Amino acid sequence: MENLLFLILAFPLAGALANVLLGSLLPRALRAGLAVGAVAASLAATLVLWPLAAGAGTRATLFTWLESGSFRVPVEILFDPLSASMTLMVTAVSTLIHLYAVGYMEEEVDTARFFALLNLFVFAMLLIVLADNLLLLFLGWEGVGFCSYALIGFWYARTKNASAGRKAFLVTRIGDVFLGIALLWLFALFGTLSISSVNAQAATLGSGTLLALSLLLLGGACGKSAQLPLMTWLPDAMAGPTPVSALIHAATMVTAGVYLLCRLFPLVSLSPEAMAVIALVGALTAFYAATCALVQTEIKRVLAFSTMSQVGFMMLAVGVGSVSAALFHLFTHAFFKALLFMGAGCVIHLAAGENDMSKMGGMRKESRFLFWMFLAGVLCLAGAPLTGGFFSKDGILLADFARATPFYWAIWLVGSLTALLTAVYAFRVLYLVFLGEPRSRRRKSPYLPGLMRWTLPPLALAGLCGGLLNLPPLIGGNELLKNFLGPLAGAELHVSVGMEWLLVLVATALFLLGWALVHWHFRYAAGVPGGRLGDFLYRGWRADEVAEILVVRPFRVVGESLWHWGDRRLIDAALEGAGRLCMAGGERLRHWSTGRLSTYLATLAWGAAAILVYFLFRAL
Structure with missing residues (x-):
């Protein structure tokens, strides 16, 4: 059964x-059907086998897979509970994104390559999630890296797209x-990669080893999850097709780093210093990305x-010791971020x-349906009370506040400020795109595909x-996800009921303030950035520079020096000198090949004389 x-x-x-193997020979509809059916079948298998995750x-x-002496790597x-809940999210969201991609790519020629890579992307992510061996996990880790490179640069004939794919890969x-x-x-320490x-x-x-290992794992997570300082690839990754963006940001790739730290949380959590660094990196990334x-x-x-900012919140949750809060926000974020990206694709299509x-x-006048769908995503992202994003984001801030140290309280302030900025930029998108009057004459697409x-x-x-x-007990919930995870959920963190209600009121006030600021601003301005600060933030704090x-530049200088x-x-x-030496030697020997018998006899005599002299010296 388990197999x-x-x-x-x-x-x-x-x-x-x-x-x-067969995509180029199949009709377009069958290519897409194979891809959608494959991921939907994976979702169905997850649901059918769900009881196996118990306990x-x-x-x-x-x-x-590999075996040599004591080294053994099984597949x-x-x-x-941790991998099962993650698998369910990945397969469910990916199925919807695949369906969306069928409509989005209906005019694309090379759909066989696209859907093959999309399926391979989901496979690689599922390999990361389900692997109980670090080498097998690393295979999936590299797989999502390759697929992101190939899909971001899917339209490789455009220089911008190809460059974005290479940047993400490198x-x-x-x-x-x-x-x-x-x-x-880890293998050197334990003799196993299980x-x-x-x-x-x-x-x-020892504490030093734990800290070093945890920081190395954090470095790997920062690369895949686009956290400081390895975050510059993610904004450029938008060069790929919109379904790719939705898949990367919602179900695969950027969530891999968070999952890695959750999977190895029993190791990471043993180092308080490493946990503090993880929390700090998450909070700073969340704030940095929100300002941009x-x-x-x-x-x-x-x-x-x-996405970069919201993944920062997930990292913060891991850093404060709450795996359940990190996964809760990962799941709710997957839903509303897939919705927002797919909604953005519809906007661009129209x-x-x-x-x-x-x-x-x-x-809004062109598509009220799309407006309401996008509004739902914006409310979740901005943290509107009673939405999924409200409960998951504020669960992280509550867990952080419950650590009750000056360091974590300072991080709570950064996280709260980031929550305010999140509401501002979320409503800014809504106002710029859907409200008011069109600000330019534009061509309109005649229809929006049903899928x-x-x-x-x-x-x-x-x-x-x-x-x-994961509804909190404060409003009558039973924290379903936390109870399902059991011991994997992380540390128990509590505050008084009065303080919890106060934090809820603060979160609600931040949401309302963010909406009010945007509403007031857009009554008097178009909302287009300007000035030095706007340019600085627009360029991502000049991180690329x-x-x-x-x-x-140093790499280029070193490379050019080594080349020269x-x-x-x-x-x-x-090599060229050795070649010239051989040619010169051959040129001299060529003069001895005259075809004259007298020359050859003289050469034979001189050779015989040399041999005699050699044996004479040896005899002496």
């Missing part, structure tokens, strides 16, 4: 292989180096910075490819009602 768990992985992999979960081994997966590779070092170190064994033996490590989102003019870039919000306005339209309501409902997944100065002095002057000179 049926591998069907969850097998279906999307089979869908990818079918489109790779400590179920472990299944397919075969031994082994663990279906426990920046995330930096984080992969940290994770690779951590895996090698995640369960590593977590069980983590308490035997305030002034972006392209709708998808706003949502990209928003605007005939226009992505600049400063040229939009008045979209693009009807995949939005399920996500809107899930986002608005997502709080039911800093990376250019500190990393790219090492390659050309040393290696090429040595």
